[in-house]
Amino acid sequence: MAKRFGGRFSPQPQPDENGARRPARPAPGEVRHPLESRTRWVTIMAIPFLISAFWQDPNGLALHLIAFGSLASGMWMTREGLQAEAAYDARRVARRPAIPRKLFGGILTGLGLAIGAYVPGAEAGAGVIGVAGAVLHWLAFGTDPMRDKGMEGVDAFQQDRAQRILAEGEAHLKAMQDAILRTGDRRLEARVGMFAATARELFGHIEDDPDHIAPLRRYLGVYLQGARDATVKFSDLYAQTRDPRARQDYETLLDDLETEFAARSARLLEGGRSDLDIEISVLRERLAREGVRPADPAPTDPAPADPAALERPMTLDDLLIPRQGEKQRR
Structure with a gap:
């Protein structure tokens, strides 16, 4: 089995003395989101809108081209949002993306599906398809990071x-x-x-x-x-x-x-x-x-008992004699 090279002269960060890898800032474009390839496949599946547009009347040509452009733009925005999310997750201190790209990508995707499914007299069905496409986009790619991470106390x-x-x-x-x-x-x-x-x-x-x-x-x-x-x-x-x-x-x-x-x-x-x-x-x-005492140290383990005393059977006198001594001290 092939083994990845790593050592003193490897560009990857080396482990510290405890065996954990030292944190390193990822290079731009080095970290990729695992769902990024899905956007390419969705764009490929939208190509029939582009091809079929040239066999339509002028209105159909415009609608199909707009549908393909909207889907392609939505996937481009989604891919940018996934890249921003990957960079956000890779860093310990990060701000949320200024533009919710995945949100806009979902809107453009739903709009493209609605335009592509538009048929005169069946506007409601096209709207349902558009909403379903936007919901499926949200389920497939998730939402954008909506809050800053690790920014508490940072100027x-x-x-x-x-x-x-x-x-x-x-x-x-x-x-x-x-x-x-x-x-x-x-x-x-x-x-x-x-x-x-x-x-x-x-x-x-x-x-x-x-x-x-x-x-x-x-x-x-x-x-x-x-x-x-x-x-x-x-x-x-x-x-x-x-x-x-x-x-x-x-x-x-x-x-x-x-x-x-x-x-x-x-x-x-x-x-x-x-x-x-x-x-x-x-x-x-x-x-x-303010008079707050520090916590008491953890009690130490008592000294081990004599093994010979442990082996000797305990009698009723052994239980009563210590208690009588305690009463005399009182």
């Missing part, structure tokens, strides 16, 4: 600013991955992919806490832009000369950049842990000032 202005800066960083990474393809070297492509995964891990931490965007802006802008320019120049040179020294210098540059980006991600995690410790200590001090 909306900082979040929008971070999204714009991260979009520029993603564009630089995409340009690097496109430029390195000109070398035709799979190892270099994987090496750039590994650096991109490390950078996207930092992107994910910034999305979770956009307040740290200011000190990291030069990493997302200047450094990534410089890496993109260096990748373009290296790809043009290496595709012609295959200079091993240029390759070594370029890989060293990627190693330095990846080390720096990974260090920044680790510092963000350590800073978040320090902030949590401070919040907990402040809260405990406030509770102590």
Whole structure:
């Protein structure tokens, strides 16, 4: 059985010391919705409206073309909505889509079916078919995300600013991955992919806490832009000369950049842990000032009894003597 390659130089995020995979920000277009292929099949099944339109009278021609266009537009809107939902589900902090694309896709789908089924004198039947098509669209593709996720306590202005800066960083990474393809070297492509995964891990931490965007802006802008320019120049040179020294210098540059980006991600995690410790200590001090005692520690297990005493049968005196001692103490 074929086995997917993975290791130190694999572009996928590596597991941490506990065996769990580290969270990484997915690249745009990398995450796909499992229902996305259904839209293609619905569009294909609407082709008879397009073909039969040329054997109709002018009114029928217009109606069939509008029906096909409405169905195709509805499936396009639905596919865009599924892609937005997949990106929403893949991130821990995300805003709901600004436009409910799947909702509009369902409306266009029902409208296209109603127009395609329209027959003079049977308008009610066409309306029923349109409503049934919209309901089936909702059952097949679901609804759009209607609320923000993980946005509690996050500054909306900082979040929008971070999204714009991260979009520029993603564009630089995409340009690097496109430029390195000109070398035709799979190892270099994987090496750039590994650096991109490390950078996207930092992107994910910034999305979770956009307040740290200011000190990291030069990493997302200047450094990534410089890496993109260096990748373009290296790809043009290496595709012609295959200079091993240029390759070594370029890989060293990627190693330095990846080390720096990974260090920044680790510092963000350590800073978040320090902030949590401070919040907990402040809260405990406030509770102590208000007279709230901390919870008692869990009782420890009693010492094991003597095995010889356990083997000895218990008599009535053994039960009465301790109680008499308790009465004397009282």
